[in-house]
Amino acid sequence: MSEHDVPTIECDGLSRVYGKDGSEGGVRALDRLDLTIRPGESLSVEGPSGCGKTTLLNLVGLIDTPTRGEVRWDGRAVGQRSERERARLRLTGVGFIFQRFYLLPTLTAQENVELPMRALGRPSTDRNARARGLLDEVGLAGRYGAFPHELSGGEEQRVAIARALANEPGLLLADEPTGELDSQNTLQVLDLLLAARARRGSSLVLVTHNPAVAQRAERHIVMADGRIVSDARGA
């Protein structure tokens, strides 16, 4: 799989149990979940707190390993690979957007966007230009040198979106990306995210509590107790 491929992602019998070394006595966050995300698809995941939405995102994004089952990218089992291999896949293939933005507080907006590119070893002139271009794209031209504490919530999330797009990943994973934003910023950030996805043809998994946000995706999944209880397409 090349760096900019958009993979088909399959979750096959995915279970994640927390505590007691993942044994049956722990908390079951995901329960034998099956899901296929086709290339370029946008998918919203809704459900009550604790139903396993974030756990699903973590497993699909390879920052957690399943207790049982497998995650496949284009048919290749990747969920149980070594942390080194999964880190490489995350770096090149996944863009994360978190509810609390998770920008590094000691870095400027531009440096935050450059972080994934630097980790990939891209030359500084190249990543410098690309980081500025991405910040321009999300409406933060001229705010390159601002530190996270100097930015509003909406601006921080825009930086996070720019960072997620830095290495042109095939898969964007957004965990409540508008959860800490007001309604005006919610709309703006959502528009930016969907537009960026559409331009690049990436897949998008959007975890949200907000039905209005969920409706903007092409496919809607509802989860409860670690399982998918509804999977529908269209508005």
Add this chain to the structure above:
Amino acid sequence: MRRLRLIHHGFQMAFAVAAVAAAVALPVVLLSVGGGVSQHELSVLQNQGFEVEVTAPGLHGVQGAHGLAGRIAALPEVGSASPVLSSAIDVFGPTGGAVPTLAEGVVPEAFSAALGPSERPLFPATLPIGDPSDSGHFDGGTYQGPAVDDVVVPSPFAQDLGVSRGSTIWLSPTAERSDAVAFQITAIAGAAAATLGPSATNALVLPLSDLQLLTGFARSNGTTGALLDSADTVEVVLTGAASTEPGAVARVASQVQALVPFYSVSTLADQVGQAHQATAVLSGFYIALSSVGLAVGLIFLALVLVRRVETERQSIGIERALGVPGRQIAAMMAGRGVVLGGAGTAAGLVTGWLVVELFGRFGSASVQLAVGYAVFDPVTLGALALAVLGLSVLASLGATRAALGLSIPEALR
């Protein structure tokens, strides 16, 4: 809250740097001063004017010193043999109480012949303390000849005592003035602490027989028991070319040993070798002592680095979630270790130097003298700095392990 965290973080870093600095300052002081003193002792030894030395166990253990020196001097390839008795005595000047010091009893002509190249200019060419062979007063071991009672006084001591050439001072084996004997100062010797060492700098030089009689290491006629004629050493000077030929030195040492089978006979080469060994042992001791301090400092550094991972677990979790490779995180931790270790090392080098300077200014006389020999060897200090930097990288391994062992979902929670 953020400000408090930054202050707390700053304190941790400052303590880590201070711990490493303290750990580095100790070996800087020990190695520079200790190494300097050892180097000085070695150079003094290498600067001796004699090639073979006779010593005996016990206090002033060489007995029959005049006779023995004569027999050794008669050996082929031997230029002269100088018996030396060193004894602590008390000195009374024109005013004031007893001043303890060291006296060296010597045979004048033999003593002059055994002086090293840098010692020779400090003394008059002919030592003006009675007859050159010290035979008049010794009088074949009866001590019935006329006592000379001349003394050469080193310049700092003369200055302290307020005396000069021609003055009379009183030498006593005890702190009692009633036991003292009057001596006339016939010369003031130059004194260079760097050449003679701390004790010899203030040593008085007088005829061997006078000092033996004064201190009781000879018995005058009429007393019972054997005549001791004691000395501490007999320094043997070889003639011209023989002095630089190892075979000749060994040959003479062997002949001297045959004369005195129960005494220790060593060559200067032996002594230099022993001094080298002693220096190596001392250096090992300094390094062992320093390594304890370094271990404590680096453990502290390691703990601070691990603690920093704890406080930055979310940032590290974010970086790992984004896919930053483990080796980059390890490099970041090692970089932190090197920066803190490097800052501590720099501070430690400066602190060590400052401590030596302070000792040099405000320490006791003997401390000042020792500190005066301090050598800040760039190779030694560079090796120390490199070792600390290497160990700082090792100290960062715990932090690296903690950072890479973080559960990303938990770190982001």
